[in-house]
Amino acid sequence: MDTIAAIATPIGTSGIGIVRVSGPRAIEIASRLFVSASNLKEFASHRAYHGKLVTPILEHPTQGDEKSYPYHSNTSGAREGEPIDEVVLTVFRAPFSYTGEDVVEFSCHGGIAILRKALGAVLDLGARLAEPGEFTKRAFLNGKIDLAQAEAVNDLIRARTEGARRIAFSQLDGAISSKVRGARDRILGVIAAIEAAIDFPDDVDEPDRARLESEISAVRQEVVSLLSTFAAGRIFREGLRVVIAGRVNVGKSSLLNALLRHARAIVTPIPGTTRDVIEESLEIHGIPIVALDTAGIRSTDDPVEKIGVELAERTLESADLVLMVFDISEGINQEDLEILDRLADKPTIAVLNKIDLLPEEARGLQKEEYVGRLGRSLPAVWTCASSGQGIDELEDAIAETALREAMVGPGEEAVVVTNIRHQQALLSALESLDNALETLSAAQPIDLLSVDLASARNSLGLITGETASDDLIDRIFSDFCIGK
Numbered sequence: 001m002d003t004i005a006a007i008a009t010p011i012g013t014s015g016i017g018i019v020r021v022s023g024p025r026a027i028e029i030a031s032r033l034f035v036s037a038s039n040l041k042e043f044a045s046h047r048a049y050h051g052k053l054v055t056p057i058l059e060h061p062t063q064g065d066e067k068s069y070p071y072h073s074n075t076s077g078a079r080e081g082e083p084i085d086e087v088v089l090t091v092f093r094a095p096f097s098y099t100g101e102d103v104v105e106f107s108c109h110g111g112i113a114i115l116r117k118a119l120g121a122v123l124d125l126g127a128r129l130a131e132p133g134e135f136t137k138r139a140f141l142n143g144k145i146d147l148a149q150a151e152a153v154n155d156l157i158r159a160r161t162e163g164a165r166r167i168a169f170s171q172l173d174g175a176i177s178s179k180v181r182g183a184r185d186r187i188l189g190v191i192a193a194i195e196a197a198i199d200f201p202d203d204v205d206e207p208d209r210a211r212l213e214s215e216i217s218a219v220r221q222e223v224v225s226l227l228s229t230f231a232a233g234r235i236f237r238e239g240l241r242v243v244i245a246g247r248v249n250v251g252k253s254s255l256l257n258a259l260l261r262h263a264r265a266i267v268t269p270i271p272g273t274t275r276d277v278i279e280e281s282l283e284i285h286g287i288p289i290v291a292l293d294t295a296g297i298r299s300t301d302d303p304v305e306k307i308g309v310e311l312a313e314r315t316l317e318s319a320d321l322v323l324m325v326f327d328i329s330e331g332i333n334q335e336d337l338e339i340l341d342r343l344a345d346k347p348t349i350a351v352l353n354k355i356d357l358l359p360e361e362a363r364g365l366q367k368e369e370y371v372g373r374l375g376r377s378l379p380a381v382w383t384c385a386s387s388g389q390g391i392d393e394l395e396d397a398i399a400e401t402a403l404r405e406a407m408v409g410p411g412e413e414a415v416v417v418t419n420i421r422h423q424q425a426l427l428s429a430l431e432s433l434d435n436a437l438e439t440l441s442a443a444q445p446i447d448l449l450s451v452d453l454a455s456a457r458n459s460l461g462l463i464t465g466e467t468a469s470d471d472l473i474d475r476i477f478s479d480f481c482i483g484k
Helices: 026-031 112-124 134-141 147-158 162-172 175-199 209-227 230-238 252-260 303-317 334-341 360-372 391-402 420-441 446-464 470-477
Strands: 004-007 016-022 047-054 083-092 103-109 240-245 278-284 287-293 321-327 348-353 380-382
Touching (some): 016 026, 026 083, 147 175, 162 175, 162 287, 175 209, 175 446, 209 420, 252 287, 252 348, 252 391, 278 391, 287 391, 321 334, 380 391
Parallel strands (some): 240 287, 240 321, 348 380
Antiparallel strands (some): 016 103
16 A cells, blocks of 8 residues: 655666656655646646746644655655746556556656656655556556566567567567466366266266366467467567687687677788677577677687687587678688587578689589588578678578478468466476376276376466465566656
8 A cells, every 4th residue: 555656767867857756645746746737636647747846835834743754745845836847747547557546757857866856755645666567566466467568568678679678568568467367267178078077977977087187288389389388488578699600710709790790800811810709789580690700710829819719619508599600702711610510409590602613504503502502401601791782691691591390481470379377387387287188098987187187276376366365476576667
């Protein structure tokens, strides 16, 4: 029942900053801070009003009640009713607000001094500072959204690319929740049929086992289908570490610059120019990418270059995808193959670089020959990193390779699992459903099915929040920013 408040916009200098207040006293508090030509208590919900935000107009405590207003603004020398800022006040009355409670928002000028003063004025009147994610937590507890949608709010705020934004908004719109609730309802239907036969054996026949198996298998397939999207979902949510590797002077730094569309890495004809790992972020087909340019891998007596080579080798171990660059003007040599051998367990794209040094008529003929000499079946792309030729095709190959095993493509609209907590809940549900099917196939009594089916339903309920513990809920919202 506390009334909570927080600055809801990033701290800094901006055109607008918002102080958000939610709770049973939100409108009362605002009425003592906001001065306009109208009576605030008569303002309609979902309307914006122009006026002035002033220091608290306090009801002075009587003797012995000095603790009623522990943050009395007059302690800082301000007068009651002294203007703080010219603002726009927006009112959202319960239950038609984000939190399901009365909510007011002061849209102030975005200076930090103004926002701190405005928040302090609200706290002076008895509101308390909101905890991280508490506004969204109240929306969940008041039934405005479920837990999966609440987590999608955080994902949407943190989305770095269009693909991540699209998936997060789909989840906020209820895509995951709808699928999970549908599966839970089907499980509940099976449980109800079983328990009715157990409780009323004289009136209700035992369900047909073939029908039970069909229904449980159908739910299992829905769970498997959701799980199959997790690999792609994780990539869109967390991004992909793409390491550019190869021997010295094959064009790795030029390739990084071409992907970034600007000169970031130093490029010279001198072998071993790159000594450190250069890391840059970019977006490819909606996928957040961290591209890492590494030193050329070779044996060297130069102590500085040797450190760079060792760092490159360690960086390769953390790669989600490797762009193995070859200088096709020099052909494939043993040094290339030795580097490629280290990438046996890594998704790899062969970047056949310096195509400008090959005759035009030889390029199409020699691509298959080059790939064949690698000893691995790899996607390959012709490039001229110095001119940007082939970079669009390389970006297509990166997205296709990253999402090859997933059921979602870079431009598709689909239900995608991005959260590892959801994945673990789905895996737990899948295990319980498999146990139920084993019970059926072993011709065990059907009442034994109820335990496994109830376990599967509870696991799915962890995703939407129906069966989530208070500790889990608190942990999820503690990851949010204050003010959301």
